[in-house]
């Protein structure tokens with residue numbers, strides 16, 4: 001299970017027609033006083049005080065749903081990656097094997113006339129296979145062999161065993177929906193009802209684009225909605241899935257077959273290339289029972305419509321602009337409020353990053369990631385780990401026995417900074433000049449099979465789940481490691497040459513955040529080696545929950561948009577990590593600089609600069625549509641509360657800005673876990 005640092009949206013397949021040029025803006029410093037709004041009292045609204053100027057200077061571009069420090073940095077990184085890809089695309093003979101792959105893939109994506117000329121031909125083989133299905137049992141072989149198998153019915157992949165984190169096992173999970181979360185099928189407010197109506201219309205239009213009559217398209221869209229609603233009803237909620245015990249159901253193959261006898265599991269597993277599976281983890285057993293009754297209930301003809309819909313949904317990005325546009329109008333506009341598609345080059349860079357991320361990342365790191373950044377970040381990581389060690393030792397609410405285990409876990413955390421020690425081997429992935437759909441589908445299939453190939457093998461702890469240019473970070477509770485890609489260790493979130501205070505407030509806070517994930521509501525259920533094992537005494541567990549519920553109550557009181565409040569149970573892990581992370585970063589910073597005489601800079605004390613550095617990492621403008629979507633799908637609170645919710649719990653903040661006891665940024669009943 002992985003906890004990310006900033007939010008990521010994966011359901012929207014972006015793209016566009018017009019190529020635009022964008023040049024990286026002059027890199028913003030880690031602390032930028034011109035981005036502040038000093039007319040606002042920091043003790044009243046610290047977020048606006050830190051970010052008011054930034055928000056005025058940085059309106060949301062029409063191709064973005066939210067525009068913040070992280071998104072802007074990611075956008076600048078895309079420009080760097082584009083120059084690398086254009087060079088790789090042009091280079092003639094003498095290119096390395098990786099350069100050929102990333103260059104030809106990128107060029108095939110950029111060749112829009114070729115994509116238009118090809119029309120719906122990339123769909124033809126899979127459509128023919130669907131048409132040829134003779135009975136419902138044949139669907140198993142089709143899905144397992146499809147270019148994007150995980151888009152149909154459920155997800156099948158490899159994962160670490162919850163009970164023995166050293167082993168890779170087969171893992172089966174709910175899936176098969178076209179909306180970004182099961183809740184979208186059931187929410188009763190008017191906006192959600194509108195979204196469902198728009199979804200059915202979108203499905204209908206995609207069928208029409210494939211050449212179906214208006215009448216048939218309407219019927220087919222209704223079928224898709226009916227099937228998906230049934231699957232959604234049996235799907236676990238995001239909150240339920242935060243408890244790993246709800247996902248841990250080891251089953252022998254006959255037990256799975258008993259749950260879903262109508263699906264040919266033997267054929268599916270064999271065709272996916274995993275013939276010898278005798279047992280596996282079924283994350284959401286109820287889903288597979290419901291799946292079976294749906295299989296029985298719906299006709300083969302209706303299932304064919306369901307398969308055709310998910311085929312075209314997964315392939316729209318490789319198809320002519322009419323498909324791309326319709327896809328954008330629904331997923332881009334309705335869920336994210338986008339006004340226009342992003343320029344095609346951004347989509348193409350993201351595609352290469354998605355399918356050949358470590359080939360691209362290797363070139364990126366050589367050119368853009370200075371060794372000094374890695375050294376400096378590694379040093380801060382060690383200091384923050386030391387701060388957490390002292391913190392655990394001094395905790396008044398935790399027993400000595402549990403402290404011993406907590407320290408064991410802390411000492412077991414592995415740090416990964418920048419990029420992998422060993423790069424992924426893409427030699428078996430064939431990239432053909434001019435074959436965009438083929439490249440994309442082979443890339444997806446390569447990753448699918450690479451994942452399944454791990455089943456039954458020992459876990460490789462050196463692997464990364466994010467590519468080096470990614471502007472994000474994560475903690476992995478089954479690996480018990482924290483991961484900081486090169487992309488997140490650059491200005492304005494990190495600058496090895498800048499003064500310490502804002503660096504510790506910003507990247508130090510992120511490091512503390514990831515470390516704290518090992519001890520949040522989800523992470524605390526795993527031990528030092530990443531096994532799902534309760535190492536807490538009952539009383540200590542209760543004490544933790546008491547403190548955590550202070551935080552979930554606090555955040556549940558914040559309004560996101562309209563009358564939608566934060567779901568404090570969904571965001572609990574991230575909120576705990578934000579608060580614990582910043583406290584640890586503060587302590588580590590104080591300790592690292594205890595022998596230095598720190599001066600005010602630009603009129604701000606070192607303590608103030610620490611907090612402003614933190615606040616400015618979250619400067620964000622955001623559209624209402626994405627706020628509503630994130631309220632359901634995103635375990636992170638909105639940036640405003642990631643700032644104000646945290647500092648209002650910290651006495652260090654109150655002291656730094658001399659806030660009165662009754663100021664809005666000073667909570668009367670402060671929450672603190674770590």
Ligand SMILES: [Zn+2]
Pocket residue numbers: 003004005006513514517574577
């Ligand atoms: Zn996080």
